[in-house]
Amino acid sequence: MALLAFTFIAGPGGRRRSSTGLDELADTGPVEPVKQPAEIERLWGEDDRMPEMIRRVTTRIQTATQEAANTIVGRFARTVATSRVFLGLAGREFRCSYGPGYYFEAGSTLSFVFGADTNVMAPAANDPSHRTMAAVHSYPLYIRFVPWSIADEAHEDEWCLERVEVIVEGDQGSKVVFTGLDGPERLFMGPDGGYMLYLQPGTGTGAGAGHETRPTTVSGSVSESGQRIDGSGFTVATSGPGTFTITFDTPFPKRPAVVASIFKRTWWMQDNAHVAEADATHAVIITGDAQGNLAPRDFQFIATT
Structure with a gap:
């Protein structure tokens, strides 16, 4: 039986299979230097560091x-x-x-x-x-x-x-x-x-003396006029029709997950509330009417990490 040998050549950066069946590295040009720990830390970002024990x-x-x-x-x-x-x-x-x-x-x-x-x-x-x-x-x-x-x-x-x-x-x-x-x-x-x-x-x-422990959950209810109905750990400000800025009294350790929903029976099912933006210090909630227009509505929210 005849023994056939084939040569496959991959593109740049790939591997080449020689006729002997062994892998040989193709010429890929200059090798990128290994990243130092400080560079790795910058790439990971704050949220990816080792957890505090x-x-x-x-x-x-x-x-x-x-x-x-x-x-x-x-x-x-x-x-x-x-x-x-x-x-x-x-x-x-x-x-x-x-x-x-x-x-x-x-x-x-x-x-x-x-x-x-x-x-x-x-x-x-x-x-x-x-x-x-x-x-x-x-x-x-x-x-x-x-x-x-x-x-x-x-x-x-x-x-x-x-x-x-x-x-x-x-x-x-x-x-x-x-x-x-x-x-x-x-x-x-x-x-x-x-x-x-x-x-x-x-x-x-926290890391700085005199700071309060950062929260893990803040929640509450807000009226259509922008008044806090219940809950604690936040203040509310309005900046236009149906636009509410929730500022946390103490910043979260990282960006929290924020969920908001309309409440009270006086509103239609199509009336809505959703989170426009959120970070460790605040969240912006916008509410709207059944036709999709910005309009003030009573809502409740929860922010948690």
Whole structure:
């Protein structure tokens, strides 16, 4: 049997298959130099850089005094050593414990540090540094109480909680603070009062000290005259028929996704609202009538990252 050999030649920049069956690089001219890290960073842009990771989480838990507990249900404020307390953060839980034998004494304030400078039991199992700061805002943040002898509700441990503060610090300098029971309320956690307390986000700092934590969601409703009906974190200005500029009180970390829609039964189904432009600082919403003309309409919106 005869053995045939073929030669295929590709165009510029391609490969050439020789008669031996091996690939040979075609002459493509000067080779482009490898981009340096600074050039790559400029090509990627700010939104494509590595996400900010959690560096440290500090959880301060204040147990009510015995006197305060007595005014609520007349029982002990403290926990027993075999009960457990967990912090829910960034999609998982972390145990608030220094080690065996510790409990939450009446009138005490205990600080548990996870991540950098940790002071908790089993630090590797309770390390938040693999979670992003974005995940902190994506999942509920809470304190969960697991009382001793949970199988026998009549003899479960109880705990009178007075205040919780959680400080989350990122590895790029941002910080956010969450608080719970920041007022006169005291919560008896256990079979009568429940086992979980959800925390509210407070203020924090970004890369520059003194800045508030950047929002992840702003929403509200606006009247046809440009007055805010409900919602917070924004102001409204009108600049013509059916043209509304929403300015965010605190800029988003990047351009948010913005959605708007007409509301109230007084408008026709064909009346409309849509987002004309949006960036980290503001969004422009335009509204129109059933004939497609610009016209003021009541609308609601949500902006989120």
